[in-house]
Amino acid sequence: MKKLALIAAGLLLAGSAFAQQALFGPAGVESPVINEDGTVTFRYRAPKAVRVTLSGDFLPVQKVKMGDREFEMQAPVDLKEGQNGVWEYTTDFKVAPEMYTYTFSVDGNSVIDPNNVFVNRDVATVSSVLLVPQEGARSDLYAIHRVPHGTVSKVWYPSATAGFDRRMTVYTPAGYEKNTKTRYPVLYVLHGIGGDEDAWVTQGRATQILDNLIARGQAKPMIVVFTNGNISQEAAPLENSMNYTRPTMSLPQTMEGTFESAFPEVVKFIDANYRTIAKKQSRAICGLSMGGFHTLYITLNNPDMFNYSGMFSAAIGTGSEERAAHKEIYADMDAKLATYFSKKPALLWIGIGNSDFLIQANNDFRKKLDAAGYPYEYMETDGGHIWRNWRIYLTEFVPKLFK
Amino acid sequence: MKKLALIAAGLLLAGSAFAQQALFGPAGVESPVINEDGTVTFRYRAPKAVRVTLSGDFLPVQKVKMGDREFEMQAPVDLKEGQNGVWEYTTDFKVAPEMYTYTFSVDGNSVIDPNNVFVNRDVATVSSVLLVPQEGARSDLYAIHRVPHGTVSKVWYPSATAGFDRRMTVYTPAGYEKNTKTRYPVLYVLHGIGGDEDAWVTQGRATQILDNLIARGQAKPMIVVFTNGNISQEAAPLENSMNYTRPTMSLPQTMEGTFESAFPEVVKFIDANYRTIAKKQSRAICGLSMGGFHTLYITLNNPDMFNYSGMFSAAIGTGSEERAAHKEIYADMDAKLATYFSKKPALLWIGIGNSDFLIQANNDFRKKLDAAGYPYEYMETDGGHIWRNWRIYLTEFVPKLFK
Numbered sequence: 001m002k003k004l005a006l007i008a009a010g011l012l013l014a015g016s017a018f019a020q021q022a023l024f025g026p027a028g029v030e031s032p033v034i035n036e037d038g039t040v041t042f043r044y045r046a047p048k049a050v051r052v053t054l055s056g057d058f059l060p061v062q063k064v065k066m067g068d069r070e071f072e073m074q075a076p077v078d079l080k081e082g083q084n085g086v087w088e089y090t091t092d093f094k095v096a097p098e099m100y101t102y103t104f105s106v107d108g109n110s111v112i113d114p115n116n117v118f119v120n121r122d123v124a125t126v127s128s129v130l131l132v133p134q135e136g137a138r139s140d141l142y143a144i145h146r147v148p149h150g151t152v153s154k155v156w157y158p159s160a161t162a163g164f165d166r167r168m169t170v171y172t173p174a175g176y177e178k179n180t181k182t183r184y185p186v187l188y189v190l191h192g193i194g195g196d197e198d199a200w201v202t203q204g205r206a207t208q209i210l211d212n213l214i215a216r217g218q219a220k221p222m223i224v225v226f227t228n229g230n231i232s233q234e235a236a237p238l239e240n241s242m243n244y245t246r247p248t249m250s251l252p253q254t255m256e257g258t259f260e261s262a263f264p265e266v267v268k269f270i271d272a273n274y275r276t277i278a279k280k281q282s283r284a285i286c287g288l289s290m291g292g293f294h295t296l297y298i299t300l301n302n303p304d305m306f307n308y309s310g311m312f313s314a315a316i317g318t319g320s321e322e323r324a325a326h327k328e329i330y331a332d333m334d335a336k337l338a339t340y341f342s343k344k345p346a347l348l349w350i351g352i353g354n355s356d357f358l359i360q361a362n363n364d365f366r367k368k369l370d371a372a373g374y375p376y377e378y379m380e381t382d383g384g385h386i387w388r389n390w391r392i393y394l395t396e397f398v399p400k401l402f403k
Numbered sequence: 404m405k406k407l408a409l410i411a412a413g414l415l416l417a418g419s420a421f422a423q424q425a426l427f428g429p430a431g432v433e434s435p436v437i438n439e440d441g442t443v444t445f446r447y448r449a450p451k452a453v454r455v456t457l458s459g460d461f462l463p464v465q466k467v468k469m470g471d472r473e474f475e476m477q478a479p480v481d482l483k484e485g486q487n488g489v490w491e492y493t494t495d496f497k498v499a500p501e502m503y504t505y506t507f508s509v510d511g512n513s514v515i516d517p518n519n520v521f522v523n524r525d526v527a528t529v530s531s532v533l534l535v536p537q538e539g540a541r542s543d544l545y546a547i548h549r550v551p552h553g554t555v556s557k558v559w560y561p562s563a564t565a566g567f568d569r570r571m572t573v574y575t576p577a578g579y580e581k582n583t584k585t586r587y588p589v590l591y592v593l594h595g596i597g598g599d600e601d602a603w604v605t606q607g608r609a610t611q612i613l614d615n616l617i618a619r620g621q622a623k624p625m626i627v628v629f630t631n632g633n634i635s636q637e638a639a640p641l642e643n644s645m646n647y648t649r650p651t652m653s654l655p656q657t658m659e660g661t662f663e664s665a666f667p668e669v670v671k672f673i674d675a676n677y678r679t680i681a682k683k684q685s686r687a688i689c690g691l692s693m694g695g696f697h698t699l700y701i702t703l704n705n706p707d708m709f710n711y712s713g714m715f716s717a718a719i720g721t722g723s724e725e726r727a728a729h730k731e732i733y734a735d736m737d738a739k740l741a742t743y744f745s746k747k748p749a750l751l752w753i754g755i756g757n758s759d760f761l762i763q764a765n766n767d768f769r770k771k772l773d774a775a776g777y778p779y780e781y782m783e784t785d786g787g788h789i790w791r792n793w794r795i796y797l798t799e800f801v802p803k804l805f806k
Contacts, residue, residue, distance in 0.1 A: 048511050108451050109509045110517075112529060117640035119524055126515060126522055126529055129641065144637070144644040146567055153556035156577075164549055174559075177676055234547070237520035238532065241547040273580055 029086055031115040032102075032130050038094030040130065044104050044113065047085025053078050055110075056102030057388065058095050058130065072355065076105060097137035098388060099205060101127035120202050122195070140212070141395055142205040147215035148174030152207050154197075154239075157269040159231070161262035166228060167235035168266070169197045171207050172274070173214055173221035183275045185402040186223045187308075188266070189394075190287025190294050193254065193315070196236035197228040200394075203387045209395055220402045223274055227266055229287075229294055231259040255290060255315070257326025260297045267305065284401045286310030286349070288390040289358075293318075297329050300336040303343050308401050310349040312393040313385050317361030341374045347400055348376040351393040353383040432489055434518040435505075435533050441497030443533065447507050447516065450488025456481055458513075459505030460791065461498050461533065475758065479508060500540035501791060502608060504530035523605050525598070543615070544798055545608040550618035551577030555610050557600075557642075560672040562634070564665035569631060570638035571669070572600045574610050575677070576617055576624035586678045588805040589626045590711075591669070592797075593690025593697050596657065596718070599639035600631040603797075606790045612798055623805045626677055630669055632690075632697055634662040658693060658718070660729025663700045670708065687804045689713030689752070691793040692761075696721075700732050703739040706746050711804050713752040715796040716788050720764030744777045750803055751779040754796040756786040 031043035042054055053076040062075045079087035101120060103110050112119060118129035133143035150173045156165040173184065189206060191199040200206040206224065213219035232253040234240050253259065271278040285306045287295040292314025299309040321330035348369075352362045369376055379396060381389050434446035445457055456479040465478045482490035504523060506513050515522060521532035536546035553576045559568040576587065592609060594602040603609040609627065616622035635656040637643050656662065674681040688709045690698040695717025702712040724733035751772075755765045772779055782799060784792050 046512065106512045107510055109449065109512050109514055111512055111514050114513075114528075119529055119640075121522055121524075125517075131641075144642055146644055149559040149568060149570075151556050151558050153554050155554050156552040165552060167552075237522075238534075239547055241549055 029115050031113050032128075034095070034132060035090070039091045040095045040132075041088060041090040042079065042102070042104075042113070043115070044079060044087045044106070044111075045085055046087055046106050049081075049085075049087070049106050051078065051107055052081075052087040053105045054089050054102060055105065056100055056130070057386065058091070058098065058100040058102070060093070079104075095130075095132055097132045097134035097139040099139055099142045099391065100130040100132070101387075102130060103127055122199065122203055138392065138395060141209050142391065143212075144208060145212060145215070147211055149211050150174050150207060150214075151176065152201060155273075156235075157266065159262065160265055161258065162231055162234075164234055166231075166233075167197055167239055168228060169201055169226035170270075170274070171210060171224040171226075173210070173223070175221065176223075176275075180275075183277045184221060184223045185282035185284070186225060186267075186270060186274075186276050187398070187401060188225045188227065188283075188285040188306075190227060190229055190285070190291030192287075192289030192291055193229075195291075196230065196233075197226050198236050200226045204394065205391055206394060209391070209398065213395070213398055219398045222402065223270070223276060225266070225270055227263075229259050229291060230254060231262060253325070255293060255318075255320040256324040257297075257329035260294055260301065260329045261326050263294075263298045264302065264305070280304055280307050281346075282307070282402060284308035284310070284397075286312060286394070286397055287314075288312040288393075289315045289385065292316070293320075299345075299348075300333070300340050301329055303336070303340045303345075307346040308349070308397075309345065309347070310351070310393065310397040311362075312390050312397075313352050313356050313358055314350070314362060314365075315358060316365055317358075337369075337372065337374065341372075348374075349379075349393075349397050349400070350376055351379040351381065351389070351396065353381050353385065353389045355382075355384045356389075357385060432518050434516055435531075437498070437535060438493070442494045443498045443535075444491060444493040445482065445505070445507075445516070446518070447482060447490045447509070447514075448488055449490055449509050452484075452488075452490070452509050454481065454508075454510055455484075455490040456508045457492050457505060458508065459503055459533070460789065461494070461501065461503040461505070463496070482507075498533075498535055500535045500537035500542040502542055502545045502794065503533040503535070504790075505533060506530055525602065525606055541795065541798060544612050545794065546615075547611060548615060548618070550614055552614050553577050553610060553617075554579065555604060558676075559638075560669065562665065563668055564661065565634055565637075567637055569634075569636075570600055570642055571631060572604055572629035573673075573677070574613055574627040574629075576613065576626070578624065579626075579678075583678075586680045587624060587626045588685035588687070589628060589670075589673060589677075589679050590801070590804060591628045591630065591686075591688040591709075593630060593632055593688070593694030595690075595692030595694055596632075598694075599633065599636075600629050601639050603629045607797065608794055609797060612794070612801065616798070616801055622801045625805065626673070626679060628669070628673055630666075632662050632694060633657060634665060656728070658696060658721075658723040659727040660700075660732035663697055663704065663732045664729050666697075666701045667705065667708070683707055683710050684749075685710070685805060687711035687713070687800075689715060689797070689800055690717075691715040691796075692718045692788065695719070696723075702748075702751075703736070703743050704732055706739070706743045706748075710749040711752070711800075712748065712750070713754070713796065713800040714765075715793050715800075716755050716759050716761055717753070717765060717768075718761060719768055720761075740772075740775065740777065744775075751777075752782075752796075752800050752803070753779055754782040754784065754792070754799065756784050756788065756792045758785075758787045759792075760788060 029043050029045050033041045055076045059074040061072050064073050079089040081087050113128040116128045120129050133140045150171050153170045155170050159166045189200050283306045285295050292311040299306050432446050432448050436444045458479045462477040464475050467474050467476050467478050482492040484490050516531040519531045523532050536543045553574050556573045558573050562569045592603050686709050688698050695714040702709050755762050
């Protein structure tokens with residue numbers, strides 16, 4: 001490999017240090033390392049740094065005071081400087097099988113781990129990923145295995161409502177291309193505020209979950225459609241013709257009814273372009289946070305469209321319904337619930353974390369369902385408004401579909 | 404939007420500061436800003452920092468001494484601290500239309516711009532992206548426009564050579580799904596050492612280039628296939644079942660003939676699964692750096708397969724041929740060149756930067772072609788072994804195909 005090393009040196013040295021293809025970061029530091037005893041070691045090279053800390057959602061929850069409020073949070077931990085300016089931290093506990101994200105803070109500046117190629121983008125935030133899979137553990141569903149893989153496509157559909165083409169992600173299960181006579185049920189999966197059509201595939205590991213559940217025989221082969229819920233936008237950053245420098249909470253047409261009222265055009269496009277089973281019995285929808293809110297209202301306004309609906313940490317009860325442009329979407333909840341349940345949907349599924357700030361609103365909604373005797377399934381997990389929970393909910397919801 | 408602001412506040416405050424969905428970075432700082440006079444302003448908030456610099460491939464080239472060697476490089480520039488700890492730098496020149504990448508260095512630690520949602524991953528390196536499009540400029544091809552968009556799919560194919568399924572990216576042009584009787588020519592596009600099947604789509608903006616050239620009538624509608632040239636790997640990081648913590652130069656089976664000898668199985672898979680015109684006249688191949696090397700040898704070893712071949716900054720003459728596992732792939736260059744040219748291929752295209760460290764090897768190769776009177780087209784551009792050049796070469800090569 002001597003000559004290859006020469007090429008590498010050439011690539012790294014030749015001409016401009018920056019403009020050359022940035023091949024690799026500084027070599028020789030291994031991070032993260034899952035140790036044999038189940039602990040994990042993190043390293044970061046920073047010879048001039050005064051303090052290096054690690055934030056990650058695998059760290060123990062502690063009570064932390066911020067001003068006059070106390071929060072339960074996973075407080076950062078300090079790395080210790082060792083030889084050659086390499087800082088290091090090893091957990092004093094086994095890190096449970098899961099998919100985590102983490103960043104370092106170097107003298108106050110947040111950085112990803114340059115020695116870890118697993119990087120996730122969530123809008124403008126980039127984090128390093130630590131995946132600890134274990135046979136039999138749920139997180140094993142998040143890993144890639146040597147099972148048949150579906151195809152994941154970025155597809156543009158014409159939105160009459162928006163007046164331009166919009167991008168979605170479509171998963172077709174393994175075998176879709178070969179089995180040209182087979183028709184498939186469809187699951188629509190919606191993201192949260194600030195997300196886009198990439199979010200469930202990157203942070204949510206949805207296509208790995210689908211591949212693995214289908215390969216195990218725990219889910220039916222199905223088409224899965226990941227929409228972009230920001231109807232005023234065409235697509236994720238860098239795939240957008242608009243001057244989209246930074247998403248803000250004031251993105252127009254968010255949670256005011258336009259996306260929900262336009263949803264049938266998405267279903268129509270999918271039914272026209274894929275081999276779907278185009279009827280209620282073979283359609284499901286679910287979403288997280290804003291997407292759970294979307295799911296509820298799309299379901300109620302189209303009671304003949306979806307047989308299975310999943311609300312994951314749904315952002316209901318936020319008051320946005322009152323100031324909506326399309327008030328009709330949010331109006332007459334009681335009557336719409338009555339119509340919806342009179343048509344005997346196969347499943348309304350609700351999941352939320354016990355420390356999610358939306359749990360009260362979800363409890364209120366469940367009380368309304370209980371009072372009317374409407375059936376639903378409910379799952380409460382530890383933790384808050386986090387991707388760990390949304391991945392869990394997807395692994396729970398998908399096996400219940402199209403049975 | 405008051406209630407939406409409350410949701411946002413809720414999302415940001417609720418429970419754990421880290422484990423909650425990281426929605427947005429610190430607000431109120433705009434960066435980068437393309438000013439009306441064509442200059443660009445960059446900002447970074449770092450109240451405690453001592454020094455903040457900016458590196459980017461739009462900065463002017465300077466001579467810089469490193470040890471006893473002098474390099475021409477785009478040296479970092481200093482930001483100045485202003486109010487509220489916001490550091491700022493405005494170029495003293497118009498930034499020409501192009502796609503650039505940049506990072507900040509905060510007291511020696513490289514960070515991306517948290518206020519810019521445009522982020523590119525290149526293996527383990529993450530950079531912020533500045534795209535300056537301008538009507539009529541080449542960089543306008545790199546931007547998303549409201550033109551018909553092709554579909555971009557991540558597809559797994561069974562590799563008999565590797566013994567497992569491997570991932571590729573497949574672009575089908577706009578209209579492919581509707582025009583079910585139409586068959587299309589195919590272009591295969593290969594990445595460099597350290598890249599993967601995502602590289603040409605993220606750093607290379609290849610699907611935008613294709614969409615725009617086709618919409619302008621400057622290129623034929625075609626299927627484009629982006630392979631993963633690391634035959635010992637299944638896929639890009641996070642899509643790989645192997646314990647793939649970090650790519651190194653010693654990835655097994657790199658530039659030793661296995662990928663090249665296995666390439667016909669890729670062509671066979673595409674011809675079997677897409678509506679291709681499955682003959683030499685309608686097949687093209689090109690690649691950058693290692694991918695240019697692959698392109699040369701795949702072409703020469705399969706003289707009836709490709710009518711158009713493009714070598715972009717090809718990593719030829721590195722000596723890796725001598726220690727190859729599959730020496731036959733690299734053997735008998737002169738005889739293979741004679742056979743190849745005797746079959747009158749439509750185009751051999753060679754492009755390289757005038758300060759690329761591989762220019763001597765490419766000049767030597769061209770001398771060999773010249774001496775034998777073999778025809779080829781050649782383009783020499785400014786700069787080195789960089790993505791800017793590879794995007795340029797793709798925009799030059801694609802319009803010449805399948806005419």
